[in-house]
Amino acid sequence: MSERLTHLDENGKAVMVEVGEKAATGRIAVARGEVRMKESTLQLIMSGEAAKGDVWAVARIAGIMAAKKTSDLIPLCHPLLLTSVSVEFTPCPGQGRVEIEARVRVTGQTGVEMEALTAVAAAGLAIYDMCKAVDREMVVGEIRLMEKRGGKSGTFIREE
Amino acid sequence: MSERLTHLDENGKAVMVEVGEKAATGRIAVARGEVRMKESTLQLIMSGEAAKGDVWAVARIAGIMAAKKTSDLIPLCHPLLLTSVSVEFTPCPGQGRVEIEARVRVTGQTGVEMEALTAVAAAGLAIYDMCKAVDREMVVGEIRLMEKRGGKSGTFIREE
Amino acid sequence: MSERLTHLDENGKAVMVEVGEKAATGRIAVARGEVRMKESTLQLIMSGEAAKGDVWAVARIAGIMAAKKTSDLIPLCHPLLLTSVSVEFTPCPGQGRVEIEARVRVTGQTGVEMEALTAVAAAGLAIYDMCKAVDREMVVGEIRLMEKRGGKSGTFIREE
Amino acid sequence: MSERLTHLDENGKAVMVEVGEKAATGRIAVARGEVRMKESTLQLIMSGEAAKGDVWAVARIAGIMAAKKTSDLIPLCHPLLLTSVSVEFTPCPGQGRVEIEARVRVTGQTGVEMEALTAVAAAGLAIYDMCKAVDREMVVGEIRLMEKRGGKSGTFIREE
Amino acid sequence: MSERLTHLDENGKAVMVEVGEKAATGRIAVARGEVRMKESTLQLIMSGEAAKGDVWAVARIAGIMAAKKTSDLIPLCHPLLLTSVSVEFTPCPGQGRVEIEARVRVTGQTGVEMEALTAVAAAGLAIYDMCKAVDREMVVGEIRLMEKRGGKSGTFIREE
Amino acid sequence: MSERLTHLDENGKAVMVEVGEKAATGRIAVARGEVRMKESTLQLIMSGEAAKGDVWAVARIAGIMAAKKTSDLIPLCHPLLLTSVSVEFTPCPGQGRVEIEARVRVTGQTGVEMEALTAVAAAGLAIYDMCKAVDREMVVGEIRLMEKRGGKSGTFIREE
Numbered sequence: 001m002s003e004r005l006t007h008l009d010e011n012g013k014a015v016m017v018e019v020g021e022k023a024a025t026g027r028i029a030v031a032r033g034e035v036r037m038k039e040s041t042l043q044l045i046m047s048g049e050a051a052k053g054d055v056w057a058v059a060r061i062a063g064i065m066a067a068k069k070t071s072d073l074i075p076l077c078h079p080l081l082l083t084s085v086s087v088e089f090t091p092c093p094g095q096g097r098v099e100i101e102a103r104v105r106v107t108g109q110t111g112v113e114m115e116a117l118t119a120v121a122a123a124g125l126a127i128y129d130m131c132k133a134v135d136r137e138m139v140v141g142e143i144r145l146m147e148k149r150g151g152k153s154g155t156f157i158r159e160e
Numbered sequence: 161m162s163e164r165l166t167h168l169d170e171n172g173k174a175v176m177v178e179v180g181e182k183a184a185t186g187r188i189a190v191a192r193g194e195v196r197m198k199e200s201t202l203q204l205i206m207s208g209e210a211a212k213g214d215v216w217a218v219a220r221i222a223g224i225m226a227a228k229k230t231s232d233l234i235p236l237c238h239p240l241l242l243t244s245v246s247v248e249f250t251p252c253p254g255q256g257r258v259e260i261e262a263r264v265r266v267t268g269q270t271g272v273e274m275e276a277l278t279a280v281a282a283a284g285l286a287i288y289d290m291c292k293a294v295d296r297e298m299v300v301g302e303i304r305l306m307e308k309r310g311g312k313s314g315t316f317i318r319e320e
Numbered sequence: 321m322s323e324r325l326t327h328l329d330e331n332g333k334a335v336m337v338e339v340g341e342k343a344a345t346g347r348i349a350v351a352r353g354e355v356r357m358k359e360s361t362l363q364l365i366m367s368g369e370a371a372k373g374d375v376w377a378v379a380r381i382a383g384i385m386a387a388k389k390t391s392d393l394i395p396l397c398h399p400l401l402l403t404s405v406s407v408e409f410t411p412c413p414g415q416g417r418v419e420i421e422a423r424v425r426v427t428g429q430t431g432v433e434m435e436a437l438t439a440v441a442a443a444g445l446a447i448y449d450m451c452k453a454v455d456r457e458m459v460v461g462e463i464r465l466m467e468k469r470g471g472k473s474g475t476f477i478r479e480e
Numbered sequence: 481m482s483e484r485l486t487h488l489d490e491n492g493k494a495v496m497v498e499v500g501e502k503a504a505t506g507r508i509a510v511a512r513g514e515v516r517m518k519e520s521t522l523q524l525i526m527s528g529e530a531a532k533g534d535v536w537a538v539a540r541i542a543g544i545m546a547a548k549k550t551s552d553l554i555p556l557c558h559p560l561l562l563t564s565v566s567v568e569f570t571p572c573p574g575q576g577r578v579e580i581e582a583r584v585r586v587t588g589q590t591g592v593e594m595e596a597l598t599a600v601a602a603a604g605l606a607i608y609d610m611c612k613a614v615d616r617e618m619v620v621g622e623i624r625l626m627e628k629r630g631g632k633s634g635t636f637i638r639e640e
Numbered sequence: 641m642s643e644r645l646t647h648l649d650e651n652g653k654a655v656m657v658e659v660g661e662k663a664a665t666g667r668i669a670v671a672r673g674e675v676r677m678k679e680s681t682l683q684l685i686m687s688g689e690a691a692k693g694d695v696w697a698v699a700r701i702a703g704i705m706a707a708k709k710t711s712d713l714i715p716l717c718h719p720l721l722l723t724s725v726s727v728e729f730t731p732c733p734g735q736g737r738v739e740i741e742a743r744v745r746v747t748g749q750t751g752v753e754m755e756a757l758t759a760v761a762a763a764g765l766a767i768y769d770m771c772k773a774v775d776r777e778m779v780v781g782e783i784r785l786m787e788k789r790g791g792k793s794g795t796f797i798r799e800e
Numbered sequence: 801m802s803e804r805l806t807h808l809d810e811n812g813k814a815v816m817v818e819v820g821e822k823a824a825t826g827r828i829a830v831a832r833g834e835v836r837m838k839e840s841t842l843q844l845i846m847s848g849e850a851a852k853g854d855v856w857a858v859a860r861i862a863g864i865m866a867a868k869k870t871s872d873l874i875p876l877c878h879p880l881l882l883t884s885v886s887v888e889f890t891p892c893p894g895q896g897r898v899e900i901e902a903r904v905r906v907t908g909q910t911g912v913e914m915e916a917l918t919a920v921a922a923a924g925l926a927i928y929d930m931c932k933a934v935d936r937e938m939v940v941g942e943i944r945l946m947e948k949r950g951g952k953s954g955t956f957i958r959e960e
Contacts, residue, residue, distance in 0.1 A: 005210055006293040007888070011211020012858060016864050018884035020907050026500060033301075037891060050165055053172020055245050057377030057494060058235050061555045063494050065385075066233055068551055068559055071868055073226055073282055074289050075218050075861045079868055081559050083589065084498035086489075109883065113296075117173075121281040121300070122233055124945050126519050129234050129274050132164040136273075136308070136316055140281070141193075141301030149295070156296050169406070174377060176384050180346060180427050186660060217654060221715045224925030225328035225865075226721055228711055231388055231677050235381045239388055240717050241402050243749065244658035254680075269403065282748050325530055326613040329726075333616070334697060336704050338724035340690060340747050353621075378555050386553055391552075391708055393546055394609050395538050395604055395701045399721050402591055429485020429723065432607050433616075441601040441620070442553055447742055449554050449594050453486040456593075456628070456636050460601070461513075461621030474573020476616055499927050506820060538815060541875045544816050545705075548871055548879055561911065564818035566809070587820050600680030645850055645931040652853020673941075693812020698875050706873055711868055713873075713922055714929050715858050725950055753936075754929050761921045761940070762873055769874050773806040776913075777947070779882050780921070780928050781833075781941030788936070796936055 007076045011043045016076050032101045033143035039096040039124075041135040044047030045127075048089055056089055059126040063087035066122030067104055067115040074118070080108050082115060087123050100124055101146075111153075113145050113157040128129035167236045170260075176236050182269040187310030191276035193303035194259045197288045199256040201295040205287075206251055216249055219260075219286040223247035226282030227264055227275040234278070240268050242275060247283050260284055271313075273305050327396045336396050342429040347470030351436035352421045353463035355447045359416040361455040365447075366411055376409055379420075383407035387435040389425055394438070394459040399426050402435060420444055422464075431473075433465050452479050455466030482557055487556045496556050502589040507630030511596035512581045513623035515607045519576040521615040525607075526571055539580075539606040543567035546602030547584055547595040554598065559587050562595060567603050580604055580628075591633075593625050647716045654754035656716050662749040671756035674743045677768045679736040681775040685718055685767075686731055696729055699740075699766040702770030706762030707744055707755040714758065718750050725755070727763050741786075751793075752787050758795035807876045818874050822909040827950030831916035831941035832901045835927045839896040841935040845927075855887050859900075859926040863887035866922030867904055867915040874918070880908050880929055882915060887923050900924055901946075911953075913945050 009015050045055050065087045071079040083105045090099040102119035104112040105139060124140035148156040169175050205215050224245045232238040243265045250259040262279035264272040284300035291298060308316040329335050363376050384405045393398040403425045410419040422439035424432040443461035451458060468476040489495050490548050544565045551559040563585045570579040582599035584592040602622035611618060628636040647675040666734050685695050688781040695760045704725045730739040733743040742759035752765060764780035809815050845855050864885045871879040883905045890899040902919035904912040924940035931938060948956040 004294070005204065005215070005290055007218075007290040008210055008213050008215065012210055012215075013888075014207075014860055014864070016867075016882070016885040018905055020883035020905055028447070039400060044165065048172075050168055050172055051297040053168050054377040054380065055165070055172075055173040057374040058167075058174050058381060060374065060494055061381045062233065062235050064494070065555055069233070069498075071228070072865070074286050075222050075865055076286075077289060078883065079879075081561065081588075081881065082496070082560065083500035085496040088493075089314060105498055105500050108881075111235050113292060114285065115287060117285055117300070121172065121303075124303075124602070125277055125281060126234050126236075126276065129237060129276060130165055130167040132273060134164070136305055137318065138304070140277070140303040141226065141299075141303075143281075143284075143300040144298070145296055156299065173408075174380055176387075176402070176405040178425055180425055208851065211850070214411070214457065214857040217854040218861060220654055220854065221858060221861045224654070225712070225715055227656075232385070235385055241401065241721065241748075242656070243660035243718065245656040248653075265658055265660055268401075295396035323612070325497060325535070325610055326488065327538075327610040328530055328533050328535065328546050330529065332529035332531075332535075333728075334534040334538050334700055334704070336722070337727040338705075338743055341722035350512075360497040366483065369492035369661055370488055371492075373488050374494040375485070375488065375492075378487075382553065382555050387554070392705070393549070394606050394608075395705055397609060398599060398723065401721065417528065428721075430619070432545050433612060434605065437605055437608060439557050441605060443621075444623075445597055445601060446556075449557060450485055454484070456625055457638065458620075458624070460597070460623040461619075463620040464603065464606075464618070467614055472547065478617065532692070534697040534700065538701060538813055539695040540694065541698060542699045544814070545872075545875055547816075554945065559879075560909075562816070563878065565816040565818035568813075585818055601909050643846065645855070645930055647858075647930040648850055648853050648855065651847075652848075652850055654854040654858050656886060662912050685806065687809065691812075692809055693804070693808050695805070695808065695812075698807075698814050702873065706899070709873070713862065713869070714926050715862050716926075718863065735817040750951040753932060754925065757925055757940070759941075762842060762951035764943075765914065765917055765921060766874050766876075768917060769877060770805055770912060774804070776945055777958065779941075780942070780943040781939075783921075783924075783940040784938070785936055798937065 010159040023049040024107055024109050025112050025150045029045040029112040029116040030103050030107045031120045031122040032146050033124050034099045035124050035138055035140050037138040040137050041131050042096050055130055059123045060087045062126035063078050063102055063119035063123030070115045070118045074114055077114050078110050080106050082106050085121055111151050113148055117143055119146050165235055179269040185310045186267050187271050188265045189272040189276040189306040190263050192306050193284050193298050195258045195282040195284050195298055197256050198295050201291050204257050207221045212277030215290055219283045222286035223262055223279035227279040230275045230278045234274055237268050240266050242266050247279055250260050252269045256302040270313050273308055277303055282295050334396060338427040344427055344429050345470045346427050347431050348425045349436040350361050350423050350467040351440045352466050353440040353444050355378045355444050355458055355460050357416050357458040358455050361451050362416050363467040366435045375450055380407045382446035383422055383439035383443030387439040390435045391437045394434055397434050400426050402426050407439055431471050433468055439465055495525045499589040504587055504589050505630045507585050507591050508585045509592040509596040510583050510627040512626050513600040513604050513622050515578045515604045515618055515621060517576050517618040518615050535610055537602045540561050540567045542606035543582055543599035543603030550595045550598045551634040554594055557594050558590050560586050562586050567599055579596050591631050593628055597623055661750040663788045664747055664749050666747050667751050669752040669756040670743050670787040671760045673739045673760040673764050675764050675778055675780050677736050677778040678775050681771050682736050693768055699763045700727045701768035703742055703759035703763030707759040710755045710758045714754055717754050720746050720748050727759055730784050751791050753788055757783055764774045775794050814876060819864045820910040824907055824909050825950045826907050826908050827907050827911050829912040829916040830947040831920045832946050833920040833941050835898045835923050835924045835938055837896050837938040838935050841931050842896050855930055859923045860887045861931035863902055863923030864928035867919040870915045870918045874914055877914050878910050880905050880906050887919055911948060913948055917943055
């Protein structure tokens, strides 16, 4: 791995680094995160009308659309033509927790880690938004890269 | 607090709820989060050229600009005319951790919790982006509301 | 009603007209439209997994989010702080048709007709997008203002 | 053609489907729509200062810029590097109607139907916006795909 | 006037400063700038089809729409509900120069200088874009505030 | 060079011109501009806390992010996948002037002149914004293309 911050030049100044020399290869990134909430909040979104309703769809769309906006949100990210984005939720009843996983692909010159992480963050924040009237103490967290394939640095699989 | 999800109607359908009847009051929200990283990564951004460089400024701007985009990112959020946004970082040497705090104000009909949380998330993701070439195992997390004032539901202070 | 185009000055030049003198009043607009499709396409989205799935939620979110972007899409529209947006769908089996209705509110100096119409158009286009692999001949149409309340010009109810 | 909705997975969940395996080919899409209005409204925009003014240019720019924003408006659309967009208007005096045609090209892995349809819708809404002070009963409609070339599904020409 | 940079805190850190205490007053700002070009380029846009065409309308719309995006472009700008924006061009034949003037109004807690300046810059860049195939040496310049009214700091008129 | 405006069709109508036939080649553009200010304003941003603070970083990020938004700001610009963007400032003490230089690269079918010019303009406007409380008479100007390489029209170097 690199030993310096590639997004800063030798004087510490921010730069959107040149990637034009890199090969355009198939790349994939998988990120995960979670929303921790009161068990009663989790029960509320898993039961009754809410369960059949739009909660998960709203959060999923938030994640997918945010992935497409990543280069507009993260100042030094390169724009990319994402070829796929998916976001999945796993409610963990009894643990007051919803797991979020985003999977993003591209054929391009830079990886899509930031896009996957951004999708997870936005999906988590959207869940927070929909539940905040009943639970202000939720925590969106553990947003991390699980897997990354393609590009010069090769495959990364997070060990947990 | 409410006992149902206010962002879904009685059939579970998503709606951007009417807030026109609410009073426009001064509101503030404070959110926090963190980026956990290898101690060596933290040292890298706290020393040499990086320390005097743009890392914190880039992350701060990412947070401030993301706060202004919240209603474009979170599907059911209302647009708001934020009157101030600030984002601060506290590196915790020895703990491999950077704490992030965002503070947002508005005079309006809804609160700014989502804006503060979004600022923290974007700032954390921007730090991840700048450091990812040296550390792929960072975690952005503990994104949570610390304080909220104003509006009908009154003051909330998180106990920790 | 006016007898000239208010968005052009006396020389025919486009202008975002001054509304600062207008009173900020409660305003509402309701717009409708439809997507016409093969009956078999309609059946597909009303049955099986699709029916329980995200089709309507995706289209609803597309409409709600587009309403918030109206001033970014329609060059001479004023930015507004929408206080509510809702979008509803009525599938009409036997007629190969889905009706769309959007309802938007604001307290402001201009009306929200364009926001309601934009929500309907985006929701219709999103339905088209999701169904286009099975039916390329769908038509998005009949996008029109049904009702408008508030502001100097008063109440308008479309007669049909 | 497909017999299922490609934008939903087997559980009915929304996904931005993988197109990375598709060949990047030259693609074109042509869409049409119309704005129906009072004959007097049409006369107003076809005569005097308005005729020499910015009405058509504003609507054309609205359409071109909206085509570029399609993946930001339609939740499951892929971002694309459009290589051309044009929008034309044909006023039909005596019929109280303006026809709109948009033509979009790309070299890419997915088609540009949605971009062409979105351009037509935005152009129609912009006309509505500029004329709404004199005519609230206009209808934006008949938004449909006329032609599509390129990609695996080949050529489509709408029969009318 | 202030003697320190209000957009930095006491430690030099960027902040979107609190304006919630300020009165919401009527405000106006007028900015000007110019595009300098070869006389032959100016003649080209003032004659033939171009003169009757969309050049000025495209640049005007670019300016108006950019004014609405100011808080998304300038990191520490507050979002504002602009109540009017107009952009005018004065070609100066014989001088190879087009003058641009933008006028923006708001009722709000901060001024609209940045919005007027941004409108001028975007309009100038749009002219550059349309003419660059015939003239690469154009210069967009002299972007400056001419007039400002409203708010605590009162009236400013540039002396020239 | 061309002898007509390529962004208008034969009837003077705006069009985003087809570039699909052009080869995707490596391209670079360098643009410059300046902010002229009172010498005391320049001293203020070059001394004390401001000098060590975020001023340059904020302006740099404004420029980099604006380059990525160019096709959203300039109506007839093509979207492009920029492969690098850098923005540098040279304060000129004694002259009350800051020079700005932006450098943008892409591998694509159109050049990146507009992206480099837009980065300079946004960076200049951001400096104006941060200093406007102490100096309202600043001028952002001399925004011009210095160098352009790649593409059919070949290399351009501005002579000064």
